[in-house]
Amino acid sequence: MFIKQLSVFLQNEPGRLQNVTEILKDGGIDIRALNVSEGKEFGILRCLLDDTYKAKFLLEENGYLCKLSDVLAIEPEDKIGSVNEVLKALSDGGINLNYIYSTIRPLHEEKPLLVISTSDQDKALEVLQNLEIPLVSSKEKI
Amino acid sequence: MIWSLNETLPREDIEEIQLKRLKHAVRNAYKNVPYYRDQFKKLGIKPKDIQTLDDVRLLPMTTKEDFRLNYPYGLFARDAKDIVRYHASSGTTGNPVIVGYSRKDLENWKEDIARIVTMAGVTKRDTAHISFGYGLFTGALGLHQGLEKVGAGVVPMSSGNSQKQIKMMKDMGATVLIGTPSYALRLGEVAQEMGLDPREDLKLRVGCFGGEGSTEAMRNKLNEVFGMFATENYGLSELGGPGVSGECTQLTGMHINEDHFLCEVVDPVTLEPLPPGEVGELVITPLTKDVLPVMRYRTKDLTSLHYEPCACGRTTARMSKVSGRTDDMMIISGVNVFPSQIEEVLFSTEGIGTNYLIKIKTENHIDKIEIDVEVVDNAYLESVDALERLHKELQTKMHTTLGIRPKINLVENKSIERSEGKAKRILDLREK
Numbered sequence: 001m002f003i004k005q006l007s008v009f010l011q012n013e014p015g016r017l018q019n020v021t022e023i024l025k026d027g028g029i030d031i032r033a034l035n036v037s038e039g040k041e042f043g044i045l046r047c048l049l050d051d052t053y054k055a056k057f058l059l060e061e062n063g064y065l066c067k068l069s070d071v072l073a074i075e076p077e078d079k080i081g082s083v084n085e086v087l088k089a090l091s092d093g094g095i096n097l098n099y100i101y102s103t104i105r106p107l108h109e110e111k112p113l114l115v116i117s118t119s120d121q122d123k124a125l126e127v128l129q130n131l132e133i134p135l136v137s138s139k140e141k142i
Numbered sequence: 143m144i145w146s147l148n149e150t151l152p153r154e155d156i157e158e159i160q161l162k163r164l165k166h167a168v169r170n171a172y173k174n175v176p177y178y179r180d181q182f183k184k185l186g187i188k189p190k191d192i193q194t195l196d197d198v199r200l201l202p203m204t205t206k207e208d209f210r211l212n213y214p215y216g217l218f219a220r221d222a223k224d225i226v227r228y229h230a231s232s233g234t235t236g237n238p239v240i241v242g243y244s245r246k247d248l249e250n251w252k253e254d255i256a257r258i259v260t261m262a263g264v265t266k267r268d269t270a271h272i273s274f275g276y277g278l279f280t281g282a283l284g285l286h287q288g289l290e291k292v293g294a295g296v297v298p299m300s301s302g303n304s305q306k307q308i309k310m311m312k313d314m315g316a317t318v319l320i321g322t323p324s325y326a327l328r329l330g331e332v333a334q335e336m337g338l339d340p341r342e343d344l345k346l347r348v349g350c351f352g353g354e355g356s357t358e359a360m361r362n363k364l365n366e367v368f369g370m371f372a373t374e375n376y377g378l379s380e381l382g383g384p385g386v387s388g389e390c391t392q393l394t395g396m397h398i399n400e401d402h403f404l405c406e407v408v409d410p411v412t413l414e415p416l417p418p419g420e421v422g423e424l425v426i427t428p429l430t431k432d433v434l435p436v437m438r439y440r441t442k443d444l445t446s447l448h449y450e451p452c453a454c455g456r457t458t459a460r461m462s463k464v465s466g467r468t469d470d471m472m473i474i475s476g477v478n479v480f481p482s483q484i485e486e487v488l489f490s491t492e493g494i495g496t497n498y499l500i501k502i503k504t505e506n507h508i509d510k511i512e513i514d515v516e517v518v519d520n521a522y523l524e525s526v527d528a529l530e531r532l533h534k535e536l537q538t539k540m541h542t543t544l545g546i547r548p549k550i551n552l553v554e555n556k557s558i559e560r561s562e563g564k565a566k567r568i569l570d571l572r573e574k
């Protein structure tokens with residue numbers, strides 16, 4: 001029930017992120033969600049793509065350091081309190097959140113997609129399954 | 143195995159040979175090189191004044207600049223009829239240094255290389271892949287002839303086209319790799335990019351590296367990447383190329399071919415001799431050259447000399463790994479910094495690539511040093527914290543080692559320019 005996320009190392013210099021999006025555009029790859037964590041001198045781009053493996057291949061060919069990892073992607077209802085419900089369930093389960101971001105546009109009508117990485121992904125999966133909020137898996141075409 | 147009995151003589155016998163040959167070299171320079179005759183006159187000395195090995199200090203010193211001023215043949219003691227080969231050093235600016243060899247000079251050169259590759263463990267059963275560039279550069283042909291003398295099968299690959307190099311090494315089952323250590327590491331990367339495991343898919347057993355300085359950490363990396371025994375050897379194009387010294391399998395320093403080269407270590411500022419074991423500038427007088435009887439060549443390389451016999455059975459003096467060049471030394475805010483120190487830190491840190499670039503800048507009249515290093519381990523992409531920790535670890539280690547605080551830039555993998563010969567590591571952007 002996990003989904004593959006691509007992480008890319010970025011130098012903190014003007015245009016570095018754009019260089020990545022350029023490579024993805026030229027490869028005809030659609031970015032479904034993206035997030036940049038920044039340090040002082042560098043950053044990590046994390047993204048969900050419609051063709052993660054092709055993107056990894058293209059970026060590595062251009063010298064980028066890449067990594068694939070499993071993240072959780074859930075589709076809470078678009079209503080007040082739904083995100084809180086997810087986060088509360090995780091914190092009640094003693095699970096630390098590493099990072100969270102959401103998609104550029106919803107996968108299904110009216111339902112934003114939340115991408116979550118935690119200190120214990122297996123336990124987080126169990127907690128979220130109990131909430132009966134739809135989870136998106138790698139099998140689903142995002 | 144030891145190639146020559148001259149490598150195992152008692153010290154008195156070595157010194158006896160050296161003195162006899164030094165007198166001969168001095169006479170050759172005085173008689174056949176007008177430049178040296180003038181220098182001797184200026185110093186008020188005659189060849190007969192050289193009566194002991196210590197008298198070498200009476201002789202004039204020679205620098206690379208003297209080669210340039212006497213370009214192309216001014217330091218030659220023989221003319222075209224006796225010369226059978228020329229080589230030249232890569233002059234980055236102005237004229238290159240031209241060196242010439244008589245037939246006897248070439249024989250001595252082969253002999254020196256045969257000793258050095260034998261010391262490193264090479265035998266006639268080996269296949270040696272030479273990745274030095276052929277041509278005017280002394281490295282490739284120098285090693286080539288010495289390896290043939292030993293009986294190894296030589297693959298004269300030359301430099302460049304790294305993928306083809308890997309294919310040849312693989313297909314020919316090369317057991318020995320010859321080249322610069324930085325290019326060897328590059329070849330390791332290329333092999334991995336080609337989906338090969340250099341340890342399994344290549345048969346490399348011994349590396350004989352030279353042409354540029356290297357560090358212990360670099361050796362460890364080479365051993366790890368190729369599963370080989372990496373050794374280093376030393377020489378200078380001004381003195382005819384590789385063949386001055388090389389490491390035996392004990393790795394106790396580089397054994398000097400003392401019957402062909404008289405080595406001194408001096409204080410680079412006062413030029414006074416330093417006792418054995420102390421680090422200073424290496425000064426070499428070749429003892430058997432027909433064409434270029436250079437007097438006391440200032441190498442600008444920093445090393446120390448060690449005279450205790452080695453466990454390998456050789457009695458020849460050893461020079462320690464060159465720890466820097468007197469002119470590579472960077473003075474950053476009044477602190478002496480050598481690129482080799484920086485290398486040592488980078489090579490001993492996990493997750494960092496083998497390429498780096500040192501940039502020196504002036505900001506508000508203060509020298510600033512920045513070091514670009516490549517992140518190569520994708521485990522660091524787990525979190526920005528992991529990258530920050532790596533960054534901090536490097537900053538701390540650099541500060542401890544150098545005494546100054548360089549700014550470390552973690553840069554994208556493969557974003558630092560690769561070279562196929564001597565690596566360019568320093569970019570001095572200071573206002574002159």
Ligand SMILES: [Zn+2]
Nearest residue numbers: 390392452454
């Ligand atoms: Zn030895």
